[in-house]
Amino acid sequence: xxxxxxxRSKVKQERLRTCTTPQGLFTVVAVDHRAPLRNAIAxxxxxxxRATAEDMxxxxxxxxxxxxxxxxxxxxxxxxxxxxxxQRPPQTGLILAYERTGYDTAVPGRLPELLxxxxxxxxxxxxxxxxxxxxxxxxxxxxxVNEVKHAFVERVGAECQxxxxxxxxxxxxxxxxxxxxxxxxxxxxYVLAAVQEFSRDRYGVDVLKVQLPVDPPYVAGTRANxxxxxxxxxxxxxxxxxxxxxAAQRPLIFLSGGAxxxxxxxxxxxxxxxDARFAGVACGRATWQDAVAVYAQQGVASLEAWLADEGVRxxxxxxxxxxxxxxxxxx
Numbered sequence: 667x668x669x670x671x672x673x674r675s676k677v678k679q680e681r682l683r684t685c686t687t688p689q690g691l692f693t694v695v696a697v698d699h700r701a702p703l704r705n706a707i708a709x710x711x712x713x714x715x716r717a718t719a720e721d722m723x724x725x726x727x728x729x730x731x732x733x734x735x736x737x738x739x740x741x742x743x744x745x746x747x748x749x750x751x752x753q754r755p756p757q758t759g760l761i762l763a764y765e766r767t768g769y770d771t772a773v774p775g776r777l778p779e780l781l782x783x784x785x786x787x788x789x790x791x792x793x794x795x796x797x798x799x800x801x802x803x804x805x806x807x808x809x810x811v812n813e814v815k816h817a818f819v820e821r822v823g824a825e826c827q828x829x830x831x832x833x834x835x836x837x838x839x840x841x842x843x844x845x846x847x848x849x850x851x852x853x854x855x856y857v858l859a860a861v862q863e864f865s866r867d868r869y870g871v872d873v874l875k876v877q878l879p880v881d882p883p884y885v886a887g888t889r890a891n892x893x894x895x896x897x898x899x900x901x902x903x904x905x906x907x908x909x910x911x912x913a914a915q916r917p918l919i920f921l922s923g924g925a926x927x928x929x930x931x932x933x934x935x936x937x938x939x940x941d942a943r944f945a946g947v948a949c950g951r952a953t954w955q956d957a958v959a960v961y962a963q964q965g966v967a968s969l970e971a972w973l974a975d976e977g978v979r980x981x982x983x984x985x986x987x988x989x990x991x992x993x994x995x996x997x
Contacts, residue, residue, distance in 0.1 A: 677830040678872065681795040682995060685739040685759035685832065690994025692873070692919045692946030693985055695953060696741040697729045698798065700767040703958070710962035717962075722746040724966055727753055729954055732973040734758045736981045741798055741948060743767075744784055751793055761834060762794040764822065769802065775811035776802035776840065778818055786825040796832025797822075798875065803837040805859035816863075823870025834948075835864055836875040836921065847884075851897050854879040854906035858913055865915035873917045873995070875948050878933045879906045881925075885936070890929045904940035911942035917995040918944045922952035927980045931987055938991025945995040946988055953980045 674682070686692050697703075703725065707717035726742060727750040734740050739759030742751070747762075754760060764786070766779040778801055789797050799822055801815060819835065826833040839856035841849050857879040864871050882890040884897040898906070911918060920937065922930045930952045937944055954977055961969035 674872070675830050678832060681759075681830070681832045682872070684795045685761065686946070686995060687738045689989070690945065690996055691738065691988050691992050692917075692948065692995065693736075693738045693981070693988060694741050694761065694919070694946070694948040695729065695733045695737040695739075695981065696921070696948045696950035697726050697954065698741045698743040698747075698763040699950060700743055700745060702767075706955075706958045707962045710959040715962070719746060721961075723749055725958075725961055725969065726750055728961075728966060728969050728973055729957075729977070730754055732970060733953060733977050733981050736978060736985065738946070739795070741950075744781065744789065744792060748792065759795050760793050761796045761798050761832070762789045762792060763800070764789060764797040765800050775807055775814070777811070777814060778802070780822075786822070786829050786831050790829060790831050794831065796834050796872070797826065798834040798836060800836045800838060802840050803856075803860050804839060804841050805856055805863065806841070816869075819864065819869050819871075823868075826872075827870045832872045833870055834873045834875050835869070835871045836948075837861075837864055838923075839877060847895055847897070850881050850884050853877070853881070854898075854909075858906075858910050861910050861913045861918070865913065871916050873919060873945075874914055875919050875921055876910070877923050878920050878937070879910045880933075880936070882929050882932045882936065888932055888936075890932055900936075903936055907937050907940040907942045911937075911940075911944055914943070919946045919948055920944055922947065922949045924951050924955075926955075927952040927983065931983060934984070934987045934991055938987075943997065944992055945997075946992050947984060949981075949984055953977055953984070 704717045708715040726747050730740050731753050734755045741761045743763045769776040837860040880903040882888045883894040885903045886896045886899050957972045960972045
């Protein structure tokens, strides 16, 4: 649900419309991945495999050209994607990443950094209707760490407000040293806390791009629950989804977070069953991760064929799920 505290200019409202369907839904194909994608291409080529900047541009170009027409917007990066921006379908909105990929492991807290040669003004001049900022966030981190992150988001939000550029914040929750199962158990509380914090007007966020608070493989009775420990009953999972959506005072979209397309679709169905208020998705690897090996081993033509068949099928399946379960951003 949209809070009344943050008023939007006509410019921002128009930018929202450029990134959504006529029904007011976000169907964002995300291919702003940098180091992880480059490493995945290299790994798929074998022990001595390499991936170049040309590989990155070729992969991102194919995804943008072939999946873009079925999306309301594409999420790209200014480091590898500038040459392919003219290939974006004219009806498809553009969001550009503002953060530097990764984080300094020598400094506690996964502190964020911005791309040093970019600003909100420069991203807008490149054609972006909005920018995306990924922020690793643990609400139980040391207060000093989170104060740095809070101030960081405030600065980016103020920059976006001044230039009337949309601010998509992606607070990715984490907890150093926890086993995956234990993190999955705590994840609903962490996602809820992040949504509550960054819904506050002081941050100037226009759209919250968040993880599903519960992972379907850990929910009793789901198709994805095949061998993993059961952490939540179906009723508990629905309660967590409702709590997160009720806490959001900004349009809320879910990210696929590396899940397969089948698992992500099941998560969206759970959100629909919970009557969660969400306005769409930003979906990356769930749509194209299986195409990385195709490109790495067989080249661009095979990649394009895979995307035109399986990739488009996956995006259309997500669109169908949103038509059933999501609601317009203005609600």
